[in-house]
Amino acid sequence: xxxxxxxxxxxxxEVVAGNGLLDRRAFLRGGAAAAGAxxxxxxxxxAAAEPLxxxxxxxxxxxxxxxxxxxxxxxxKVARTLSNPKGEPRTQHARTPHHLINGTFTPNGLxxxxxxxxxxxxxxxxxxxxIHGLVKRPLVFTLDALHRYPMVSRMSFVxxxxxxxxxxxxxxxxxxxQALHGxxxxxxxxxxxxxxxxxxxxxDPKAKWFIAEGADAPALSRxxxxxxxxxxxxxxxxxxxxxxxxxxxxPMRLLLPGWxxxxxVKFLRRIQxxxxxxxxxxxxxxxxxxxxxxxxxxxxxxxxVKSFITHPSPxxxxxxxxxxxxSGVAYSGNGRISKVMVSADGGQSWAQxxxxxxxxxxxxxxxxxxxxxxxxxxxxxxxxxxxxxxVQPTRAQIVAVRGETxxxxxxxxxxxxxxxxxTTWAIERNGEVKHVYA
Amino acid sequence: xxxxxxxxxxxxxEVVAGNGLLDRRAFLRGGAAAAGAxxxxxxxxxAAAEPLxxxxxxxxxxxxxxxxxxxxxxxxKVARTLSNPKGEPRTQHARTPHHLINGTFTPNGLxxxxxxxxxxxxxxxxxxxxIHGLVKRPLVFTLDALHRYPMVSRMSFVxxxxxxxxxxxxxxxxxxxQALHGxxxxxxxxxxxxxxxxxxxxxDPKAKWFIAEGADAPALSRxxxxxxxxxxxxxxxxxxxxxxxxxxxxPMRLLLPGWxxxxxVKFLRRIQxxxxxxxxxxxxxxxxxxxxxxxxxxxxxxxxVKSFITHPSPxxxxxxxxxxxxSGVAYSGNGRISKVMVSADGGQSWAQxxxxxxxxxxxxxxxxxxxxxxxxxxxxxxxxxxxxxxVQPTRAQIVAVRGETxxxxxxxxxxxxxxxxxTTWAIERNGEVKHVYA
Numbered sequence: 001x002x003x004x005x006x007x008x009x010x011x012x013x014e015v016v017a018g019n020g021l022l023d024r025r026a027f028l029r030g031g032a033a034a035a036g037a038x039x040x041x042x043x044x045x046x047a048a049a050e051p052l053x054x055x056x057x058x059x060x061x062x063x064x065x066x067x068x069x070x071x072x073x074x075x076x077k078v079a080r081t082l083s084n085p086k087g088e089p090r091t092q093h094a095r096t097p098h099h100l101i102n103g104t105f106t107p108n109g110l111x112x113x114x115x116x117x118x119x120x121x122x123x124x125x126x127x128x129x130x131i132h133g134l135v136k137r138p139l140v141f142t143l144d145a146l147h148r149y150p151m152v153s154r155m156s157f158v159x160x161x162x163x164x165x166x167x168x169x170x171x172x173x174x175x176x177x178q179a180l181h182g183x184x185x186x187x188x189x190x191x192x193x194x195x196x197x198x199x200x201x202x203x204d205p206k207a208k209w210f211i212a213e214g215a216d217a218p219a220l221s222r223x224x225x226x227x228x229x230x231x232x233x234x235x236x237x238x239x240x241x242x243x244x245x246x247x248x249x250x251p252m253r254l255l256l257p258g259w260x261x262x263x264x265v266k267f268l269r270r271i272q273x274x275x276x277x278x279x280x281x282x283x284x285x286x287x288x289x290x291x292x293x294x295x296x297x298x299x300x301x302x303x304x305v306k307s308f309i310t311h312p313s314p315x316x317x318x319x320x321x322x323x324x325x326x327s328g329v330a331y332s333g334n335g336r337i338s339k340v341m342v343s344a345d346g347g348q349s350w351a352q353x354x355x356x357x358x359x360x361x362x363x364x365x366x367x368x369x370x371x372x373x374x375x376x377x378x379x380x381x382x383x384x385x386x387x388x389x390x391v392q393p394t395r396a397q398i399v400a401v402r403g404e405t406x407x408x409x410x411x412x413x414x415x416x417x418x419x420x421x422x423t424t425w426a427i428e429r430n431g432e433v434k435h436v437y438a
Numbered sequence: 439x440x441x442x443x444x445x446x447x448x449x450x451x452e453v454v455a456g457n458g459l460l461d462r463r464a465f466l467r468g469g470a471a472a473a474g475a476x477x478x479x480x481x482x483x484x485a486a487a488e489p490l491x492x493x494x495x496x497x498x499x500x501x502x503x504x505x506x507x508x509x510x511x512x513x514x515k516v517a518r519t520l521s522n523p524k525g526e527p528r529t530q531h532a533r534t535p536h537h538l539i540n541g542t543f544t545p546n547g548l549x550x551x552x553x554x555x556x557x558x559x560x561x562x563x564x565x566x567x568x569i570h571g572l573v574k575r576p577l578v579f580t581l582d583a584l585h586r587y588p589m590v591s592r593m594s595f596v597x598x599x600x601x602x603x604x605x606x607x608x609x610x611x612x613x614x615x616q617a618l619h620g621x622x623x624x625x626x627x628x629x630x631x632x633x634x635x636x637x638x639x640x641x642d643p644k645a646k647w648f649i650a651e652g653a654d655a656p657a658l659s660r661x662x663x664x665x666x667x668x669x670x671x672x673x674x675x676x677x678x679x680x681x682x683x684x685x686x687x688x689p690m691r692l693l694l695p696g697w698x699x700x701x702x703v704k705f706l707r708r709i710q711x712x713x714x715x716x717x718x719x720x721x722x723x724x725x726x727x728x729x730x731x732x733x734x735x736x737x738x739x740x741x742x743v744k745s746f747i748t749h750p751s752p753x754x755x756x757x758x759x760x761x762x763x764x765s766g767v768a769y770s771g772n773g774r775i776s777k778v779m780v781s782a783d784g785g786q787s788w789a790q791x792x793x794x795x796x797x798x799x800x801x802x803x804x805x806x807x808x809x810x811x812x813x814x815x816x817x818x819x820x821x822x823x824x825x826x827x828x829v830q831p832t833r834a835q836i837v838a839v840r841g842e843t844x845x846x847x848x849x850x851x852x853x854x855x856x857x858x859x860x861t862t863w864a865i866e867r868n869g870e871v872k873h874v875y876a
Contacts, residue, residue, distance in 0.1 A: 026588070044586045045569075045577035045638055052568050052578070052708070055560070058653050062556030064525035065532040067517035068509075068547040069683045074562050078680065079505035087502035094503040103591045103628040103679040107546065109506040110680065118500030122493070124512050130490050131483075139483035140490070147749075148482045150464070150763050150808055153541045153794050190541040200483055215496050240678065241541040242516065242548065245507045270490065311585075325588050356591050358796040370588055 013370065017351035019344035019378045021326075022370040024354040044322060071109075080110055081178055091116050094247065095182025098310040098329070104356055104366050105155060106185035108240050113247030114160060114183070117217040120267055124243075124251040127215065129235065133272035136202030143251055146237060149192040154234075155363035157331045159184035159303045160261040161287050164419035167395060170404045172424075172435045177313040180423070180435065184303075186331070186364035187248075189255050190238035194229045194271070207273035211280070212254045212265040222263045223277030224256060228301075232257050232362075235268060258333025258362040259301045260287060260418075289417055292403045297417065305332035305392050306420040307340055307367070307384035318431035321375035326353075327368040332386035336360070339385040340367040346379035346424065346438045353382075378427040379438055395421040395437060451808065455789035457782035457817075458810040459764075462792040482760060509547075518548055519616055529554050532685065533620025536748040536767070542794055542804050543593060544623035546678050551685030552598055552621070555655040558705055562681075562689040565653065567673065571710035574640030581689055584675060587630040592672075593801035595769045597622035597741045598699040599725050602857040605833060608842045610862075610873045615751040618861070618873065622741075624769070624802035625686075627693050628676035632667045632709070645711035649718070650692045653707040660701045661715030662694060666739075670695050670800075673706060696771025696800040697739045698725060698856075727855055730841045735855065743770035743830050744858040745778055745805070745822035756869035759813035764791075765806040770824035774798070777823040778805040784817035784862065784876045791820075816865040817876055833859040833875060 013026035071078075078100045083093035096112045106112075113119075124143050132138035163183035166173040173180070203226070210229055213221040224233070234255040236244060244250045249266025256263050262282050277283065283299065290296045307330035312318060326344075330337045336359050341350040353367035367382065384392045402415040426436040451464035509516075516538045521531035534550045544550075551557075562581050570576035601621035604611040611618070641664075648667055651659040662671070672693040674682060682688045687704025694701050700720050715721065721737065728734045745768035750756055764782075768775045774797050779788040791805035805820065822830045840853040862876040 044583045045579045045635070046583070048568055048570055048576035048578045052566055055564060055653060057558040057560050058655060058657065058707075061525075061527065061655055062553065062558040063684070064523070065518070065520060065530045065551050065553060065557060065685050067520060067532070068514075069518075069532070069549065069551065069685050070547070071506075072562075072681065072684050072688045073559070074689075075681050076506075080503070080507075082503060082505060085502070087499075089499065092503045094505070094507070101679045102589065102676045103626050105626070105679055107678050107680040109508070111507065113503050113507065115500065115503060119503060120495040120500040121511070122495050124510075126493060128490055130486055132486055138486035140486045141483045144757065145482045145484070148760070148762050150806060151540065151765070153804060188541050188543070197483070215493060217496060217499055219496065238540045240545055241539045241543055242545040243510065243513050246501070246510050247503050247507050250510045251512075269496075319582065322586070324586050327589070358798070360796070366591060368588060 017344065018349040020372040020374055021342060021344050021351035022372060024352055024369045026370045078110070080112070081182065087118055089117070092118065093183065095178050096185045097178045098181060099177050099313045099316055104364050105187055105240065108187070108242070108245050111185040111187060111239070111245065111248060112160070112183050114261070115216065115247060116220060119246045120216050122215060122251060122267060127251055127269070129252065129268060129271070131197060131201050131271045133210070133274055134204035134207035135273055136204065139201050141197070143237070146192055146235065146252070149196055151190055151192055152234065153188055153190040154257065155186060155188050155360040156255060156257040157184055157186040157363055158261045158264050161417045165416040167419045167421060168399065168402070168405050168415040170406050172437050174314070174435055176315045177308060177310055181308050183261070187239050188241065189234060189236040191234045191236035191252070191255065194233040194235055197235065198229060203273065206275050209274045209277050211272045211274055211278045212268060213270040214249070214265045215267040215269040220265060220282065221278060221280045222265055222283055223280065224263060226273070228256055228259065258303055260303060262287060263301065287417065289415070300418060303333040304418070304420045305334065305384050305386040305390045306330065307382040307392055308423040309342070309380055309382050309425060312380070312427070312433050313425055314433045314435055316433060318373060318427060320431070321373050324371050324373055325368055326371050326380065327366060328382050329364045330367055330382070330384040331362070331364050332384070332390065333362055334386045334388040334390055335362065336387040337365040337384055338387045341383045342367070342369050343381045343383070344371060344378045347381055350383065373427065375429060377429060379436070380425045380427065381422050381438070383422055393421050397421065455782065456787040458812055459780060459782050459789035460808040460810060462790055462807045464808045516548070518550070519620065525556055527555070530556065531621065533616050534623045535616045536619060537615050537751045537754055542802050543625055543678065546625070546680065546683050549623040549625060549677070549683065549686060550598070550621050552699070553654065553685060554658060557684045558654045560653060560689060560705060565689055565707070567690065567706060567709070569635060569639050569709045571648070571712055572642035572645035573711055574642065577639050579635070581675070584630055584673065584690070587634055589628055589630055590672065591626055591628040592695065593624060593626050593798040594693060594695040595622055595624040595801055596699045596702055599855045603854040605857045605859060606837065606840070606843050606853040608844050610875050612752070612873055614753045615746060615748055619746050621699070625677050626679065627672060627674040629672045629674035629690070629693065632671040632673055635673065636667060641711065644713050647712050647715050649710045649712055649716045650703040650706060651708040652703045653705040658703060658720065659716060659718045660703055660721055661718065662701060664711070666694055666697065696741055698741060700725060701739065725855065727853070738856060741771040742856070742858045743772065743822050743824040743828045744768065745820040745830060746861040747780070747818055747820050747863060750818070750865065750871050751863055752871045752873055754871060756811060756865060758869070759811050762809050762811055763806055764809050764818065765804060766820050767802045768805055768820070768822040769800070769802050770822070770828060771800055772824050772826040772828055773800065774825040775803040775822055776825045779821045780805070780807050781819045781821070782809060782816045785819055788821065811865065813867060815867060817874070818863045818865065819860050819876070821860055831859050835859065
């Protein structure tokens with residue numbers, strides 16, 4: 001960091017892009033504190049004019065530790081938003097509040113979920129997984145049996161193909177990052193590689209696909225190429241250290257790191273190896289939308305490189321000028337994130353962000369960069385690259401190919417799928433954050 | 439992996455140590471499945487003799503997605519054990535069930551907690567953090583103010599200095615890994631580096647220590663050398679992505695990665711820079727036990743290199759001979775784990791385990807190794823090394839220096855602190871797992 005001394009003698013970090021974006025390495029080395037110097041450019045703490053008064057909770061004994069710790073009652077506002085809170089007979093969406101959490105993955109209570117006929121109440125001791133079809137030896141696995149196999153743990157995001165559908169609207173929808181991007185989350189998944197189980201059943205060389213089916217009422221099924229089965233597909237049993245949450249497929253789900261959320265079949269019950277795809281409901285209809293040129297997507301599995309800023313974002317109003325951290329998440333179904341750039345002037349100039357290490361493959365990477373806001377309008381964007389060389393497109397590039405809609409998304413059908421373009425937040429003079437296209 | 443073909447034509451993994459320990463690289467490459475071969479040595483799945491019957495939950499619509507997802511009702515047995523479930527006026531311990539979870543960190547509901555006068559019910563909007571004493575400019579921080587500073591995220595274990603105290607008993611206590619090692623957990627913590635805040639306040643060169651004090655009723659305080667403040671100390675605001683749990687210090691705690699749990703002051707309220715330690719209750723008494731030679735520990739901050747096997751462990755009975763995965767956690771306050779060896783014959787021969795990547799510094803590393811149990815008695819141990827070259831000691835080496843006790847631990851005082859020796863599980867012919875000394 002090329003800091004310099006201000007007139008007052010304090011160290012000043014370098015401005016590296018327009019509208020006050022600072023060098024990402026500011027603060028990260030602790031050098032000023034170690035030298036006993038003050039940075040002084042932040043000053044969002046308040047002068048300590050008088051001793052702290054004792055708060056009431058410091059004067060009485062506190063509460064009893066429970067067997068399973070619950071959140072503070074002051075955190076109840078940190079919640080998923082529900083598209084169908086009464087459980088009417090249609091799909092239920094529960095969206096992640098990205099602006100109210102921080103870190104590199106999503107806590108289990110707040111992971112997004114989509115269920116098409118509610119969440120089944122499965123007895124894990126009675127649930128079975130069958131692997132059959134083009135195998136040498138069909139096998140049935142209990143949960144106990146699966147626990148005897150070698151396991152692996154990995155961070156992986158799961159994203160609905162319809163996440164970010166509102167960006168196909170001709171006009172920018174005024175909504176929070178939760179409403180716009182809340183159908184993606186990230187967790188550590190632990191389970192047995194599907195390839196390990198296929199070493200048990202053997203594989204008939206004619207098998208080119210497998211059909212995964214859930215135990216929910218719609219028996220949701222998707223077809224997956226065998227290449228993924230032999231790569232990183234997992235029968236996941238644990239989510240962030242504990243058994244998978246009900247809405248995420250308890251007691252087991254298919255995990256296909258980096259691929260369309262709907263394919264990561266929950267409540268996994270049957271895997272059938274086949275020589276052709278099943279052309280099931282979700283692959284033949286919802287996730288095979290017709291394009292403006294009359295062609296259709298088919299088997300568009302990959303969730304491509306993407307990023308969005310979570311702090312600040314709509315609903316998180318800036319409280320006066322001065323220092324703020326800009327942070328957000330980036331991810332790619334192709335592998336690791338290699339770089340995230342941030343702009344505060346609508347893309348005219350860019351600053352490189354700090355990526356929180358370790359940077360995992362096919363998982364959230366949190367990016368952070370320091371920013372000094374001067375109280376003037378600013379336009380924030382993030383722009384991500386992955387290790388395979390893919391670049392997050394602009395919104396204009398996406399809608400040029402896929403079109404726009406005047407309906408209020410999310411709408412089923414075209415265009416609503418696989419939006420991975422740049423998101424833009426406009427900061428107004430009063431500190432409010434608006435969603436704009438730029 | 440040097441596999442070979444058995445008489446039946448199946449591939450067999452290499453046995454690398456006594457009593458059936460297999461090469462850690464078995465299963466990790468998917469090579470057999472990719473080649474369409476069967477490994478065949480596992481066979482804990484059951485032959486699929488007839489079609490799966492439909493379960494009742496597959497025939498009816500399921501439940502409603504809640505704003506905050508809760509665990510399945512079938513998981514309620516996965517819980518912390520409580521030393522003081524009625525909240526009597528003494529310390530409350532809640533221990534992590536390591537044998538019932540998996541992955542590389544501890545879910546928030548199951549992170550261990552110790553509170554000395556209950557958990558305070560703190561209003562985050564009213565809570566303040568004061569940094570004062572030998573600083574150039576004392577400052578008070580609200581939670582909102584702290585959120586404007588650059589943040590960092592890191593995995594870190596927190597371990598009570600008294601974790602594993604039962605190992606000082608002359609006779610091995612028959613108890614679960616939860617009872618024996620349940621006062622250590624691991625989480626991703628996100629917050630502001632203490633050094634960043636000290637860049638704001640400035641540091642008087644006379645400052646050699648800081649005293650951290652909590653807002654709980656005992657106003658728990660500990661003295662910490664300034665070197666740690668300028669290294670990796672953090673004012674942590676988030677635990678595994680969401681705000682810190684009440685029992686872990688909501689709304690903020692001090693995090694001192696790798697140092698004695700009690701020093702990671704919860705409900706953090708005041709940090710006073712000083713030229714000498716405060717000699718507070720916990721540093722002058724509980725964590726300064728007298729040794730057999732009449733000297734005492736003082737300021738023994740580091741939690742040293744350690745490991746234990748979680749699967750199998752007491753309570754997890756083996757169900758017949760055949761393949762099992764041995765797995766557990768290893769960690770060191772000195773940095774990364776470099777190697778974990780496992781023995782199945784009480785230390786006569788050892789096999790290297792696979793370490794789940796990425797291997798983080800001062801955090802849990804899950805180790806795994808495949809094992810074929812032949813139904814004969816076996817004696818399981820794990821043995822860890824860290825990147826600084828430290829080696830986990832045997833129990834005999836520890837008690838030779840620190841002594842033993844005939845009281846039933848955990849007991850306050852000597853010897854009960856900082857046990858990091860090897861743990862031994864004896865597998866009996868009927869598959870039961872016992873705690874033994876070896």
